[in-house]
Amino acid sequence: MAETSHGTGGLTFDKSKRAWPNELNIFIALILIICIFEALGQLLPYMNGQSLLFDTKGRFDSIFNEARIKIIILQVSIIGIIALGVTQVIIAGGIDLSSGSIVGASAMIAMSFAQTELVNGNPNPKAIFGPWAMDLPAIIPVIVGLLCGMLAGIINGVLIAYTRIPPFIATLGMMVSARGVAKWWSRGNPISFPTEDYAWIGSGMMPVIWFVLLAVLFHIILRYTVYGKHTYAIGSNEDAARMSGIKVARHKVLVYTIAGMLASFAAIILSAKNLTAQSGMGLVYELDAIAMAVIGGVSLAGGRGSIIGTCLGMLIFGVIISGFTYLKLDAFYQEMVKGFIIVAAVVLDQWRQKKAAAKT
Amino acid sequence: MQDDIVLKTEDLTKHYGGVHALDGANFELKKGEHVAIMGDNGAGKSTFVRQITGVEQRTRGKIWLYGKEVNFTGPIDAREAGIETVFQTLALADDLDVPDNLFLGRELTFWNWLGPFRFLDYKAMRQATIAGLEKTAVKIPNIKNTIRNMSGGQRQCVAIARTATFHSRLTIMDEPTAALGVQETEQVENIIRQLKSVGEPLILISHNMRQVMDLVDRIIVFRRGRIVANLKRDETDGQDVVAYITGAKGDDVADVA
Incomplete structure (x- = not known):
């Protein structure tokens, strides 16, 4: 140790002595959960020795069941994009309950600018606007959609930062209002038949590609930029952040605005994938996104968590949902267990906090 | 004057x-x-x-x-x-490490054209932190530790080390x-003596007569x-x-x- 010590006090910077990263625990949890499902596949008599992730058809080219792995990742990647935004909101000491409703509103509004004029030679039966809004370049509905999310996020952020109402209340209000906007926009009717260019955004594995790109981007932002450092600082000790000269209110507005824009981008991908937008889209997505973050080790007390953790939380979430289908259990069991997992993750986080406090 | x-x-x-x-x-x-x-x-x-x-x-x-x-x-x-102040209530962020806390609100950065998304110069901040801690002879086992994992004395030392790092x-x-x-009090007092020996002016509010x-x-x-x-x-x-x-x-x- 002597060679890494500085000054009279024996100050050290020792990379090997860094604390055990929490992400590693979550990764182990993921592996354990997969093992449990694999074991159940082997042990339960009605499963006939099926496997969740591995190939059981005796193919030569792969040991994995790629089809199911693709489905697992695809079904969580859109909510995963929302979870990226929610992660930074929770790290900053807040919460965002409005993201599911922002998905609904943004999907409706974006889709109404993404429609194609002729469907199989007939006029679009779901047309919202006149011919002027038909067959626009895909960039227009994308921008319109992102602006919706941005506006909702700014309203959230300004309410929380300047009127000092709790984030829970402010975003709850937005959750109800944005859902209202989604229903009002087309008087409850679905909006369908987008242009080919728009549909491409959500086609095939595109949602996964978008997710990976955004996850990498936000990992870099949270870990290596001033924005990220200030987000952690505010969630960790808001008064200290303020005394250090961080413009806390302005930063919070930015955090919620980015969260809103990520939710609206998820809406664009979802509506493009489904080739339609409905006012009920994104229902309870906010809770799934929060669950992914919390399972991934993002502390609801603020200040702790990471994008890597959220990605792992997202995979755990996806494996459990797929695992239940694979075990042929009904959907309502999934929801019961989902609730249990969220509560368990929060209990675990508080237990970790107590342990950390007891150590000092 | x-x-x-x-x-x-x-x-x-x-x-x-x-x-x-x-x-x-x-x-x-x-x-x-x-x-x-x-x-x-x-x-x-x-x-x-x-x-x-x-x-x-x-x-x-x-x-x-x-x-x-x-x-x-x-x-x-x-x-x-x-003017660097060590407040009664420590203005530290528990989940950040020592260099992060020292440079909170005045980070060393590069690619500043990125605005709020400009990048942190971790290496330069780490080096400046080590230099500042050496100047005050502050003892901290590992500067990569988060404040949460430190004792009250170590936290106080981090707060004091801020003053030395920025040539206040x-x-x-x-x-x-x-x-x-x-023991922790002694550690802080040694830092104050160190500041005296390098000629840094100080105002100390204290109830401790022996210390004063x-x-x-x-x-x-x-x-x-x-x-x-x-x-x-x-x-x-x-x-x-x-x-x-x-x-x-x-x-x-x-x-x-």
Whole structure:
């Protein structure tokens, strides 16, 4: 140790002595959960020795069941994009309950600018606007959609930062209002038949590609930029952040605005994938996104968590949902267990906090 | 104005409504000098510091820093002018490590055209942190540890190390050892001695008579918002200071402290 010590006090910077990263625990949890499902596949008599992730058809080219792995990742990647935004909101000491409703509103509004004029030679039966809004370049509905999310996020952020109402209340209000906007926009009717260019955004594995790109981007932002450092600082000790000269209110507005824009981008991908937008889209997505973050080790007390953790939380979430289908259990069991997992993750986080406090 | 005066206040006054928390304080601090401020709770010590550091706006009076009259609109202003304060409530973010806390709000960055998304220069901040800690002889086992995992003494040391890292021109400590154990107090006192030996001026607010007698050159006593005594350490003793603190001595106000 002597060679890494500085000054009279024996100050050290020792990379090997860094604390055990929490992400590693979550990764182990993921592996354990997969093992449990694999074991159940082997042990339960009605499963006939099926496997969740591995190939059981005796193919030569792969040991994995790629089809199911693709489905697992695809079904969580859109909510995963929302979870990226929610992660930074929770790290900053807040919460965002409005993201599911922002998905609904943004999907409706974006889709109404993404429609194609002729469907199989007939006029679009779901047309919202006149011919002027038909067959626009895909960039227009994308921008319109992102602006919706941005506006909702700014309203959230300004309410929380300047009127000092709790984030829970402010975003709850937005959750109800944005859902209202989604229903009002087309008087409850679905909006369908987008242009080919728009549909491409959500086609095939595109949602996964978008997710990976955004996850990498936000990992870099949270870990290596001033924005990220200030987000952690505010969630960790808001008064200290303020005394250090961080413009806390302005930063919070930015955090919620980015969260809103990520939710609206998820809406664009979802509506493009489904080739339609409905006012009920994104229902309870906010809770799934929060669950992914919390399972991934993002502390609801603020200040702790990471994008890597959220990605792992997202995979755990996806494996459990797929695992239940694979075990042929009904959907309502999934929801019961989902609730249990969220509560368990929060209990675990508080237990970790107590342990950390007891150590000092 | 003399060249060797670090800080000078004239008729510094603060009223909270009808309460005269601070009343006409005249104060001078010379280069390299360590001064203690003592007094009962509510005597005006913290109010005095809050006016100097810009945390509050004074009712009346003038402040000079290194011969230049200053009007701080907030603590950030004061910090930029070179006044580093270790507050009673530590302004540290628990989940960040030592360099992060030292540079909070004034990070070293590159690619600044990215605005709020400009990149942190971790390496430079780490090196500056190590240099600052060496200067103060602060003992911290591993600077990559988060503040959450540190003892009270280590936290206090981190807060103090901030002052050394940024080449402050005046350090103010508000009861830095109030919440610490014996060993940790000793550690902080050693840092204060270290600051003295490198000639950094310091204002120390403390209730600990032994500590004050050990560390400083001069003692200022506040009572009921007024400076009632200005005593050289070598010409006084604990009993004398206590007499001023309790009001047994010195009802007339000292002219220039």
